[in-house]
Each structure stands twice: as C-alpha cells, then as structure tokens.
Amino acid sequence: MRLERTLQAAFTVGLAGAGTLLVAGLLAGSPSLLTWGILVLMLTPALRAVVLTFGLVQERDWTFAAVSLLILLLLASSAFTGWRLAAARRAAGAAPAAVR
Amino acid sequence: MTVFHPLVFVLTGAATGMVGAMLGLGGGVFLVPLLTLGFGVPIRTAVAASLMSVIATASASALVNLSRGHVNVRLGLVLEVATAMGGLSGGLVAAWMSQQQLFAVFGLTMGLMAAAVIARSGRRNLIADGASDPGRLGGRLQEGAATFVYRVRRLPLALAASLTAGAISGLLGLGGGIVKVPVLNTFCGVPIRVAAATSTFMIGVTAAASAFVYFGRGDVVLPLSAAVAVGALPGSLLGTQLTERVEARHLKLMMAAVLVVMGALMGWEAK
Numbered sequence: 001m002r003l004e005r006t007l008q009a010a011f012t013v014g015l016a017g018a019g020t021l022l023v024a025g026l027l028a029g030s031p032s033l034l035t036w037g038i039l040v041l042m043l044t045p046a047l048r049a050v051v052l053t054f055g056l057v058q059e060r061d062w063t064f065a066a067v068s069l070l071i072l073l074l075l076a077s078s079a080f081t082g083w084r085l086a087a088a089r090r091a092a093g094a095a096p097a098a099v100r
Numbered sequence: 101m102t103v104f105h106p107l108v109f110v111l112t113g114a115a116t117g118m119v120g121a122m123l124g125l126g127g128g129v130f131l132v133p134l135l136t137l138g139f140g141v142p143i144r145t146a147v148a149a150s151l152m153s154v155i156a157t158a159s160a161s162a163l164v165n166l167s168r169g170h171v172n173v174r175l176g177l178v179l180e181v182a183t184a185m186g187g188l189s190g191g192l193v194a195a196w197m198s199q200q201q202l203f204a205v206f207g208l209t210m211g212l213m214a215a216a217v218i219a220r221s222g223r224r225n226l227i228a229d230g231a232s233d234p235g236r237l238g239g240r241l242q243e244g245a246a247t248f249v250y251r252v253r254r255l256p257l258a259l260a261a262s263l264t265a266g267a268i269s270g271l272l273g274l275g276g277g278i279v280k281v282p283v284l285n286t287f288c289g290v291p292i293r294v295a296a297a298t299s300t301f302m303i304g305v306t307a308a309a310s311a312f313v314y315f316g317r318g319d320v321v322l323p324l325s326a327a328v329a330v331g332a333l334p335g336s337l338l339g340t341q342l343t344e345r346v347e348a349r350h351l352k353l354m355m356a357a358v359l360v361v362m363g364a365l366m367g368w369e370a371k
Contacts, residue, residue: 003173004166011163015156019333022326026106034322041152041329042311044159045304052173067177071305074184078309085316 003055010051014044046075104139106327113153113331120332121161121339122346123355124296125277126154126303129362131328141324148314149325151307156332157339158304161297164340170297172290175237175252179262180302183276186266187309203370206268210363213282214356221352225250225291241291253289269306277303278362282355292348292355 018041025033049072056065112134113127120127128150135146165171197205226241226248234240238251252258261283265276277299284295314320343351 004169004171007173008163008166011159011166015159015163015333018156019330022330026323026326026330031322034326038152038315038320038322038325038329041155042308042315045155045308048159048162049305052177064174064177067181071177071180071184075305075309079312082312082314082316085313086318089316089318 003052003059006051006055007048010048011044014040014047018044046072046079049075106323108139109149109324109327110331113156113328114335114338115331116328117153117157117160117332117335118339118342119358120154120157120277121300121336122296122343123277123351123358124161124281124299124303125358126300126307127157127332127336128154128307129278129358133365135328144314144317144319145321145324148311148319149321149328151311151314152320152325153328153332154307155304155311156329157336158300158302158307160333160336161300161340162304164337165297165300168297169240169242170294171301172237172239172294172298173301175239175258175290176298176301178237178255179258179280179298180305182259182262183266183269183280183302183306184309186263186276187269187306189263189267200370203366207363207366207368207370210278210359210366213279213286214359214363216286217282217352217356217359220286221349221356224348225285225289227251238289239294241294248291250291250294251289254287258284258288266306269310276306278359282359285352285355292351293343296343296351 018037021033021037021040024030025037049068053065053068053072056068112131116127116130116134119125119130128147131150131153132143132146135141135149136143141149162171226243227250232249234249235251237255238249241248241250258280261279262276265279268279269276277296280302281292281295281299284290284298285292290298311320346354
C-alpha cells in the first residue's frame with residue numbers, strides 16, 4: 001500500500017502544479033504560463049512512471065521493475081523526439097506554438 | 101473557424117472528463133469528434149487538445165482509484181508494454197490499410213464488442229470467497245463490507261487488445277480505453293471497476309507518449325488545450341464519485357451504448 005500512496009503523491013503534485021499554472025495562464029492570458037502548465041501536465045505521467053520504477057525496485061520486484069523501466073525508456077524516447085521536433089521548428093524560424 | 105469563449109471548452113472538457121472517468125476511457129473518444137465536428141477545430145489541433153485532456157482525466161481518476169485500491173498496478177504495467185508496442189506498430193498498419201478500411205474494421209469490432217458486453221452484462225467476475233488465491237496478476241476488491249477475489253483469464257487476449265488499443269491511439273488520437281476496458285471486463289475476468297481504474301492508470305502514459313510529439317510539432321494550441329484540460333480535472337473527479345453510486349451492470353450497459361454509437365459513427369465514416 002505504500003507504493004500506492006507514493007504514486008498518489010506524484011499525481012497530486014503534477015496535477016496541482018499543472019492546474020494552477022493553466023488556470024493562472026488562462027486568466028492572465030499568458031502564453032508562457034500556459035506553456036509551463038502544459039509541460040507540467042505532460043510530465044505528470046512521466047513522474048508516475050519514475051516513481052513506480054523506483055517503488056518496484058524498492059519492493060525487489062525485479063520483473064515488474066524491468067517492465068516499468070522499459071516503459072519509462074519508451075516515454076523518454078518520445079519526449080526526446082518531441083524536443084528535437086521543437087528544436088527543428090525553431091531553427092527553421094517557425095513561430096513557437098506559444099505565439100501562434 | 102468561429103471563435104468560442106474559452107469557458108465553452110472548459111465545460112466540454114468537464115463533460116467528456118466526467119464520462120471518461122466513469123468508464124475508464126480518458127474521454128478522447130468523445131472529445132475529438134466534438135471538437136472537429138461541433139466546433140470546427142482542425143483534426144490535429146483537436147487530437148493534441150484531446151491528448152492533454154486525456155492526461156488530465158486519467159491522472160485525476162487514477163489518483164482517486166489508487167486510494168480505493170481499484171488499480172491493478174502489475175496488470176496495468178504488463179498491458180502498458182503491449183500498448184506501447186501497438187503505438188509503434190500503428191504507423192505500419194496505416195501504411196497498408198486505407199482510412200476507410202480502418203474505420204470499417206474498428207466500427208465492426210465495436211459493434212461486436214457491444215453485443216458481447218450486453219450479453220454478459222449480468223455476469224459478475226467476482227469470486228465470493230475472499231480467501232481464495234487471485235493468482236499472480238489477479239487481485240482483491242472491497243465492496244461494502246465484503247472482500248471479493250478476481251483472477252485474470254485469457255492474458256494473451258488482453259495483450260492483443262492492448263496492442264490494438266495502442267495502434268488506435270497512434271492512428272486516431274484516442275486513449276485506447278474503448279478497446280481495453282470491454283475486453284478486460286467481458287473476456288478476461290476483470291471486474292468493470294477494476295478494468296476502468298487500471299485503464300485510467302495506463303492511458304495517461306499512452307497519451308503522454310503521443311502528446312510530446314504533437315507538442316514538438318507545434319500542434320498544441322495553448323488556450324484550447326489548457327481550457328479542455330482545466331475542465332477535465334473537476335469533471336473527472338466528479339465522474340469518479342458518480343461511478344461509485346452506479347451499479348456495475350449499469351456501467352456495462354453505458355459502455356455498450358458508447359460502443360454502439362462510436363461503432364456506428366466509424367461505420368458512417370467508412371461508407
């Protein structure tokens with residue numbers, strides 16, 4: 001049950017952070033607050049994947065820890081792809097999503 | 101594109117988040133057609149916004165479902181791997197099937213699944229003896245004062261469903277819960293609430309994997325995505341409260357109704 005509680009904490013931190021940033025961004029009409037809010041929101045499932053991997057390692061459940069690590073790596077490769085796409089767009093002189 | 105007040109999108113996100121949280125779907129299955137057909141949002145923008153709303157819905161419902169002990173973390177993990185592989189192979193499938201053929205296959209599958217869900221809606225997956233062995237992937241479920249046990253059957257089928265769900269997510273920008281929840285419940289012995297809760301625990305990760313790419317490509321229109329995500333948070337929390345008051349059988353019939361409507365819509369698109 002301890003693992004469940006840690007996972008809950010990860011979701012709470014991510015959602016509270018994203019929710020606050022997004023509401024503030026919408027009210028203030030601030031693209032940078034909205035960008036940060038979206039980033040924190042997208043990173044919330046990643047945070048839960050990290051917490052779950054560590055939790056399973058701590059429980060010495062090696063099989064499932066390995067499965068969890070695999071998912072974390074897939075997520076990381078997707079984030080890396082996104083980051084490279086964004087960098088390529090910036091280099092091409094396209095307006096960042098925040099301004100469009 | 102007509103300009104709508106952001107509050108309209110907050111309310112839309114709240115409504116889809118609520119139903120999504122109840123059935124373990126994330127809500128993308130409703131949000132993408134609503135945004136494109138209802139509000140004239142371009143498809144890629146709609147999918148990107150929907151992915152943000154799915155992450156919010158899935159995370160908020162998982163938070164509540166974890167405290168109820170309804171999430172089967174290990175089963176979720178195993179299926180997550182299949183979903184991720186499906187997401188990767190989705191692009192390959194798309195290469196040799198036309199959009200029309202895809203819609204026809206999905207529409208037909210959903211129709212058949214709806215029939216199976218209705219036919220088995222009266223059956224429960226619970227073993228009354230709380231002391232019996234749930235197996236490696238099974239678990240226990242508390243209902244009132246009684247503890248029930250469930251076992252996971254036909255794991256290969258669950259894996260195949262997750263693979264398909266992942267492929268659909270990649271192709272159509274949906275969470276994939278629409279495939280996983282009915283299969284887990286109807287064929288694999290998982291109680292509907294556990295199937296829905298486990299699905300919410302998984303689809304946040306599935307959606308995030310696609311969301312990063314949409315964000316990088318510049319498809320995320322900030323005010324729209326923010327509005328639906330902000331609405332999805334309270335909407336899904338309300339959904340998790342409502343689902344506790346609804347009988348398991350009614351949840352299954354609700355799922356069947358969603359399957360019939362979505363199957364018909366996809367069949368219509370394939371025409």
